[in-house]
Amino acid sequence: MSVSAHSQSIASPAIRLRPAPSLRRWTEREAVFSWLMVTPPVLFLCALVGYPFFYGIWLSLEDRPVARAGQFVGLANFTADWHDPVFWQVAQNTFVYTFAATILKMVGGLALALVMNQDFRFKNLTRAVMLLPFIVPTVLSTISWMWILDPAFSPINWFLIHLNIANPGPSWLGNAKLAMGSLIVVNTWRGLPFYAITLLAGLQTISPELYEAATIDGASALARFRYVTLPLLKPVIFIVTMFSVIFTFADFQLVYVLTRGGPANATHLFATYAFDVAMGGGQLGMGASIALAMLPPLALIIIALAVYMRPARS
Amino acid sequence: MTNIIRSASRRDVLKITALAGAGAMFDGALGHAAPNSMSMMHENSFIPAYDAYFKNTLAPAYEKATGIKIIYETVSVGSLQTRITTVAETGSGPEMTLTFFNWPFLFDEKLVDVSDIAEEIGKKGGGWHESAKEAVIVNGKWKAIPFGNVGQLMNYRMDWFAEAGFKQFPDTWDELLEAGTRLKKAGHPFGFELGHGFGDNHGWLYPLLWSYGGREVEPDGKTVAIDSDETARATDFCRKFYQQTMFEDVLGWTDPSNNKAFLSEQISCTNNAESILYVAMKDFPDIGKVTGQAQNPRGPKGRFHILAPWSHAIFTHAQDVKAAKDFLVWLMDPKQVGGWYEVAVSYYGPFLHMYDDAPLWHIEPRNLPYRESLATSHLPGWPAPIGRQQSESVAKYVVVDMFAKACAGKSTKEVIADANAQLKQIFKSA
Numbered sequence: 001m002s003v004s005a006h007s008q009s010i011a012s013p014a015i016r017l018r019p020a021p022s023l024r025r026w027t028e029r030e031a032v033f034s035w036l037m038v039t040p041p042v043l044f045l046c047a048l049v050g051y052p053f054f055y056g057i058w059l060s061l062e063d064r065p066v067a068r069a070g071q072f073v074g075l076a077n078f079t080a081d082w083h084d085p086v087f088w089q090v091a092q093n094t095f096v097y098t099f100a101a102t103i104l105k106m107v108g109g110l111a112l113a114l115v116m117n118q119d120f121r122f123k124n125l126t127r128a129v130m131l132l133p134f135i136v137p138t139v140l141s142t143i144s145w146m147w148i149l150d151p152a153f154s155p156i157n158w159f160l161i162h163l164n165i166a167n168p169g170p171s172w173l174g175n176a177k178l179a180m181g182s183l184i185v186v187n188t189w190r191g192l193p194f195y196a197i198t199l200l201a202g203l204q205t206i207s208p209e210l211y212e213a214a215t216i217d218g219a220s221a222l223a224r225f226r227y228v229t230l231p232l233l234k235p236v237i238f239i240v241t242m243f244s245v246i247f248t249f250a251d252f253q254l255v256y257v258l259t260r261g262g263p264a265n266a267t268h269l270f271a272t273y274a275f276d277v278a279m280g281g282g283q284l285g286m287g288a289s290i291a292l293a294m295l296p297p298l299a300l301i302i303i304a305l306a307v308y309m310r311p312a313r314s
Numbered sequence: 315m316t317n318i319i320r321s322a323s324r325r326d327v328l329k330i331t332a333l334a335g336a337g338a339m340f341d342g343a344l345g346h347a348a349p350n351s352m353s354m355m356h357e358n359s360f361i362p363a364y365d366a367y368f369k370n371t372l373a374p375a376y377e378k379a380t381g382i383k384i385i386y387e388t389v390s391v392g393s394l395q396t397r398i399t400t401v402a403e404t405g406s407g408p409e410m411t412l413t414f415f416n417w418p419f420l421f422d423e424k425l426v427d428v429s430d431i432a433e434e435i436g437k438k439g440g441g442w443h444e445s446a447k448e449a450v451i452v453n454g455k456w457k458a459i460p461f462g463n464v465g466q467l468m469n470y471r472m473d474w475f476a477e478a479g480f481k482q483f484p485d486t487w488d489e490l491l492e493a494g495t496r497l498k499k500a501g502h503p504f505g506f507e508l509g510h511g512f513g514d515n516h517g518w519l520y521p522l523l524w525s526y527g528g529r530e531v532e533p534d535g536k537t538v539a540i541d542s543d544e545t546a547r548a549t550d551f552c553r554k555f556y557q558q559t560m561f562e563d564v565l566g567w568t569d570p571s572n573n574k575a576f577l578s579e580q581i582s583c584t585n586n587a588e589s590i591l592y593v594a595m596k597d598f599p600d601i602g603k604v605t606g607q608a609q610n611p612r613g614p615k616g617r618f619h620i621l622a623p624w625s626h627a628i629f630t631h632a633q634d635v636k637a638a639k640d641f642l643v644w645l646m647d648p649k650q651v652g653g654w655y656e657v658a659v660s661y662y663g664p665f666l667h668m669y670d671d672a673p674l675w676h677i678e679p680r681n682l683p684y685r686e687s688l689a690t691s692h693l694p695g696w697p698a699p700i701g702r703q704q705s706e707s708v709a710k711y712v713v714v715d716m717f718a719k720a721c722a723g724k725s726t727k728e729v730i731a732d733a734n735a736q737l738k739q740i741f742k743s744a
Contacts, residue, residue, distance in 0.1 A: 063743070065420075065702055066399055066402065066403070066420060067399075067402040067403065067420070067421045067422070067423055067424040068422075068423050080739060084736070084739060085732060085735065086710065086736070150563075150571075150574070151561075152575065152578060152580050153578075171561070171562035171563040171565075171566065172566075173563065173566035174509075174563035174564060174565040174566035174567070175565070175566070176565075176722065179566055259509065259510060259566055259568070260509070260510035260511065260568055261510045261711075262565070262566050262567075262568070262711075263508070263509050263565035263718055263722065264565070264711075264715040264718040264722060265711070276709045276710065277709055277710065279395055279396050279399055280395065280705065280708065280709030281705050281706035281707075281709030281710065282399075282420045282705050282706070282709075283706055
């Protein structure tokens, strides 16, 4: 009893000596401080992402011709999309484009990263050069591709014709199937460095001791890749694939510069079709509904990726 | 150099501020405060001298005469509609803008009724061409002042056509098919855009449809009429025309493609504005000498062209509508607009009858077919009254893709059914 009384008598003056709990102490509390740090970006996101997003949802529920007041129509725009054959073609195109380009970028990027992870002369220079397709503004590099894919000027066609493989050379953007293939190749070319550099960063975090241990245990190069590299790289592959899927799914620039969705909608993607309908056709509501239609499949892909590629819990 | 520019612009700023201040005081005394400046939005012209003429001659002249500075705001090719959409939706930005195609119908409610000055300008200019009225009169009101038509006509190699036995450009589509068949065999195929460009595709495919008697919608503006024997005949012709005279790449072409192909001597005929001849004369004189231009061929139901009007409109958010109207009246006065037309030769074919035989048509006599084509030019959607639905149809490439799919191998019945379904959905609300 006396001890506690004594301890109290010591504690009380100490509290009195210090200033009252100040604003500073309040802000230093973790719960407060974290919110203080998080609030500005959240407000920023609300203004620049949240507001347009909810405005987009609102627009998609309206019959909203450009420069005219909208009229609430519920899900009528989505019903119209459902019955629009071009919409389904666009959906199919977007899936094919995203799937093919992502696989190519993933495999190619991983291969490139593995090569870049070796020691060789001019390693740093090569790594820098490798980033070029990613650094050059897409519109500029796409214009170069426009020439490469023009049958009259294409170096590929020149080779094909001079090696007597094909004459006339293929029409890269005029043939529906080849046009989609060409766009996938150009997208892969542009996105490969992003995969390669990110995976390279991931590779460099893997401790060499693990490889040494595996080698001592008699693991072949393939086994080392399969049982050491791949599992440790999985989280990085997941992140980079998620980013890539989002950007590829919503791609606009490549298609807009190269084909504008032609021939006969064979290369129209959600973003380009939504843009044409909203801006060219002046149907903002319908355009918004097409753009929003990207959301559910994109969310499903991301969830599927998250489930499938989730780092193993041990 | 930088310093000189900087000091010059500082001096200019001081001068403008002083002038504007003096002007404001003067106007204040008179009770009407004219704006210090107004902006006019334009798409970059492919003829640099045309934009320069406005900036260096017209704008300074207007400022000297009235004290009002006119800012000429240019946007890159292909992005004007997006920019107008932003300005119209937000109600802020330039007071005046250039409009294309049927945009006065699309932005109708955000554009000022300029019927009064249209009548005044028309009277002074010998009257308006009928096609000008089709382009800008929305519900009986002029929503823009027509400026010029960028016609889309046949561009061809006179030398190669002569070699194939055609001294004159073929008068009908069937004769053109025959010429093209021979020329393709001789290694000089045709190249007409069938892809998703802005204008060179619509430029010949709508006229082709009309010349066979086909149409998207009846004149009542509601009844979809694409599913007809006339459309089927036009589609069958187009498929044959493509197969016998062209190559696969045209299906994926955008607007620059045919210019590039013509100027690199890959094709002997295409449908385009005067720009091919203009560039050829400037940069490829040998090709320029042998390039001819002609009106579109006739079909069973006549000869048609696409109407591609450039007009000037005033936004309703303009603070001083009268000042903007005064400027447009001044701009369209022959003393001003005459010089502006001439720097572009006849690329922007005037809509006023007083220019029907103006010197600008005689600078390059090969441009004369563009003048003749005005009488048979219509906007996409004709003969239905023009409205918003046509923009949706054009943006969805309904007519272009109908033909393109047929060329790529689908049956006529199938492609017409697709177009019919799309148009029915678009015109459902009409």
